[in-house]
Amino acid sequence: MSVLRVESLKASYGHIEVxxxxxxEVRADELTCLIGANGAGKSTLLKAVTGLLRHVSGExxxxxxxxxxxxxPSIVSRGIVHVPEGRRIFPRMTVEENLRLGAFLRxxxxxxxxxxxxxxALFPRLRERFGQVASTLSGGEQQMVAIARGLMARPRxxxxxxxxxxxxxxxxxxxFRKLQEVHREGVGILLVEQNAxxxxxxxxxxxxxxxxxxxxxxxASELLHDPRVQAAYLGxx
Amino acid sequence: MLAQILLLGVTMGAAYALIAVGYTMVYGIIELINFAxxxxxxxxxxxxxxxxxASTPFQAAGAALFAGxxxxxxxxxxxLERSGSKPLAQGCGLAAxxxxxxxxxxxxxARIPFPVSFLLAVGLAAMLGVAIEIVAYRPLRDSPxxxxxxxxxxxxxxxxxxxxxIWSAENxxxxxxxxxxxxxxxxxxxxxxxxWQTLVEGHxxxxxxxxxxxxxxxxxxxxxxxxxxxxxxxxxxxxxMAMRACAQDQVAxxxxxxxxNRVISITFAIGSALGAVAGIxxxxxxxxxKPTMGYQAGVFAFSAAVLGGIGNIPGAMVGGLxxxxxxxxxxxxxxxxxxxxxxxxxxxxVIILRPAGLMGAQLPRKS
Numbered sequence: 001m002s003v004l005r006v007e008s009l010k011a012s013y014g015h016i017e018v019x020x021x022x023x024x025e026v027r028a029d030e031l032t033c034l035i036g037a038n039g040a041g042k043s044t045l046l047k048a049v050t051g052l053l054r055h056v057s058g059e060x061x062x063x064x065x066x067x068x069x070x071x072x073p074s075i076v077s078r079g080i081v082h083v084p085e086g087r088r089i090f091p092r093m094t095v096e097e098n099l100r101l102g103a104f105l106r107x108x109x110x111x112x113x114x115x116x117x118x119x120x121a122l123f124p125r126l127r128e129r130f131g132q133v134a135s136t137l138s139g140g141e142q143q144m145v146a147i148a149r150g151l152m153a154r155p156r157x158x159x160x161x162x163x164x165x166x167x168x169x170x171x172x173x174x175x176f177r178k179l180q181e182v183h184r185e186g187v188g189i190l191l192v193e194q195n196a197x198x199x200x201x202x203x204x205x206x207x208x209x210x211x212x213x214x215x216x217x218x219x220a221s222e223l224l225h226d227p228r229v230q231a232a233y234l235g236x237x
Numbered sequence: 238m239l240a241q242i243l244l245l246g247v248t249m250g251a252a253y254a255l256i257a258v259g260y261t262m263v264y265g266i267i268e269l270i271n272f273a274x275x276x277x278x279x280x281x282x283x284x285x286x287x288x289x290x291a292s293t294p295f296q297a298a299g300a301a302l303f304a305g306x307x308x309x310x311x312x313x314x315x316x317l318e319r320s321g322s323k324p325l326a327q328g329c330g331l332a333a334x335x336x337x338x339x340x341x342x343x344x345x346x347a348r349i350p351f352p353v354s355f356l357l358a359v360g361l362a363a364m365l366g367v368a369i370e371i372v373a374y375r376p377l378r379d380s381p382x383x384x385x386x387x388x389x390x391x392x393x394x395x396x397x398x399x400x401x402x403i404w405s406a407e408n409x410x411x412x413x414x415x416x417x418x419x420x421x422x423x424x425x426x427x428x429x430x431x432x433w434q435t436l437v438e439g440h441x442x443x444x445x446x447x448x449x450x451x452x453x454x455x456x457x458x459x460x461x462x463x464x465x466x467x468x469x470x471x472x473x474x475x476x477x478m479a480m481r482a483c484a485q486d487q488v489a490x491x492x493x494x495x496x497x498n499r500v501i502s503i504t505f506a507i508g509s510a511l512g513a514v515a516g517i518x519x520x521x522x523x524x525x526x527k528p529t530m531g532y533q534a535g536v537f538a539f540s541a542a543v544l545g546g547i548g549n550i551p552g553a554m555v556g557g558l559x560x561x562x563x564x565x566x567x568x569x570x571x572x573x574x575x576x577x578x579x580x581x582x583x584x585x586x587v588i589i590l591r592p593a594g595l596m597g598a599q600l601p602r603k604s
Contacts, residue, residue, distance in 0.1 A: 052491065071496075104479065
C-alpha cells in the first residue's frame with residue numbers, strides 16, 4: 001500500500017516562507033481531506049508535492065522514494081496527479097482534447113480508450129459535451145473535465161484543490177459523491193477544501209491547517225465533532 | 238500582366254508567411270515578440286552560402302566558432318535536463334561543440350552541394366533559435382514582458398553585428414556557385430550553365446499566360462508544403478497538442494506531465510527552421526545576402542503575423558500572402574517605391590478595423 005509521507009516540509013515564494021514545517025501522511029486507500037482558512041498554505045502543500053514549486057525543503061516520499069526536487073512530469077508518472085485550484089482546463093481545446101492531454105504520458109491506446117469510457121460513465125454529461133470547446137462549458141462541467149482529466153492519467157493518488165470553488169451547493173454535493181465513487185474504485189484522494197463540513201463528511205481522515213502549520217489531524221468523524229474545528233470552520237460553538 | 242504580378246506577390250507572400258509563422262508560434266507560446274527571428278532568417282542564408290561557396294579561412298573559423306557555441310548551449314541544456322549532472326552536461330556540451338565546430342569548419346572550406354548545404358543551414362538555424370531561447374529568454378520568463386522584449390532587440394543587434402564581423406557588410410550572392418548540373422535533375426543543360434542561371438534565369442515554366450522561374454516554383458511549393466506540414470503537426474499530433482497546451486496554460490501543461498521547456502525549445506526550433514528556409518530561398522531569389530537582410534524581412538513578416546492575428550498560425554500564413562499580394566499590386570499600379578508603405582497601410586487598416594487581426598479571436602474589450 002502506497003503512502004505519501006510529508007515531513008517537516010518548508011516551502012517559500014521568494015523570501016516569504018509559506019509552509020513552516022508540515023508533517024502528514026496520506027494513504028492511497030483512504031480519502032483524506034485537508035481543511036483550513038484561506039492562505040493557510042493548503043494549495044502550496046499540493047504544489048510542493050507535485051513539483052510546481054522550486055524552493056522546497058524537508059522530505060516528501062511516495063512508496064519510500066523521495067519526491068523532493070523531482071520535476072512535475074516525473075511526479076505524474078509515479079501516479080500522483082494534481083487537479084489544480086480554479087480547474088485550469090485548456091480553454092481553447094475541446095473536452096476530448098482536454099481528456100486526452102490528461103493521458104499525455106501514457107502510451108497504451110487501449111487503456112486510454114477504456115479510461116475515456118470510465119470517465120463518461122462517471123460524468124455522463126461529458127459524453128454530450130465531447131466535441132465542445134472547454135471555455136464554453138458551465139463551471140460545474142468544467143470541474144468535471146478537470147477531475148476526469150486528472151483520472152485519465154490513471155492516478156493512484158489524486159490531489160484535488162478546492163473542487164467546490166464557485167459551484168452551486170447541489171453541484172458541490174454531486175461532485176463530492178463522484179469523488180467518493182472514484183475512491184471506492186481504488187484511487188486514493190487528498191481533498192483540499194474550505195468547505196470543511198462537506199469535506200469531513202466524506203473523508204476517512206482529516207487534517208486542519210493554520211498559517212503554514214498543521215493544527216490538528218485525525219479520523220474525519222472525530223474532527224467533525226471536535227469543538228475547536230466546529231468553532232473555527234463549521235460555524236458551531 | 239496583372240496575373241503575372243499577382244503570382245510574384247503570392248511568391249513573396251509565401252516567403253513572408255514562412256517567416257511570420259516563426260513570430261506567431263513563439264508569441265503564442267511565451268508571449269514574446271522574438272525580434273531576433275529576422276536574424277535567424279539571415280543566418281540561414283549565410284550558413285547555406287558559407288557551405289556552398291568557398292569561404293575564406295577567417296569566415297570558416299567564424300562560422301565554426303559560432304556553430305560550436307550553439308552546439309555547446311543546446312547539448313548542455315538537454316543533458317542537464319535529462320541527467321541532472323553538471324559535469325556530464327559540460328562534457329557533453331564540449332564534445333558537441335568540438336564535433337560541430339570542426340564539421341562546420343571543414344564544410345565551409347570544402348564546398349558542399351547546395352541541397353546538403355541547405356539542410357545543414359536549416360539545422361544550424363534551428364539550433365540558433367533554441368540557443369537564443371535558452372540563453373536570453375528562459376532566465377527572463379518570469380520577468381516583466383518589456384524586459385524580454387528589450388532583450389530580444391539586443392540579441393538581434395548582437396547577431397547582426399556578429400554576422401558583419403564574420404562575413405562583412407557587403408552583398409553576397411549565390412551567382413559564383415557552379416553546381417554540377419546533375420544535382421538539379423536536368424539532363425539537357427548547356428555546358429557551363431551555372432546553378433543560379435538554371436534556377437533563376439533559365440528554364441521558365443509556362444502555364445497559359447503565366448510563366449515562372451524554377452526558383453519561384455520551388456519557393457511556392459516548399460512554402461506551401463511546409464505550412465501544410467506545420468498545420469498537420471500542430472492540429473493532429475501529440476507534440477502539436479502539447480504545444481497548444483503550453484500556449485494555453487503552462488502550469489496545467491506541467492501537471493499533465495508535459496516537459497514545458499522541451500516543448501518551448503521545439504517550438505523555437507521549428508519556427509527558426511522555417512525562417513531559415515525562407516532566408517535561403519529569398520536570398521537566392523533577390524540575389525543578395527547581407528547582414529541587414531533580416532531586419533526588413535523581419536519587419537514585414539512581423540506585420541504579416543500581426544495582420545493575421547498574432548499567436549494564430551493559419552493567420553500568419555494568410556497575413557503573409559495578403560502582404561505579398563498588396564506589395565505586388567503596388568508594383569502593378571506603378572507605385573513600387575511605395576510598396577513598403579502600402580504594406581504598412583494594409584496592416585494598419587486591418588488592425589484598426591479588426592484589432593485581433595484577420596483570423597484572431599475577437600475578444601471582448603477590456604473595460
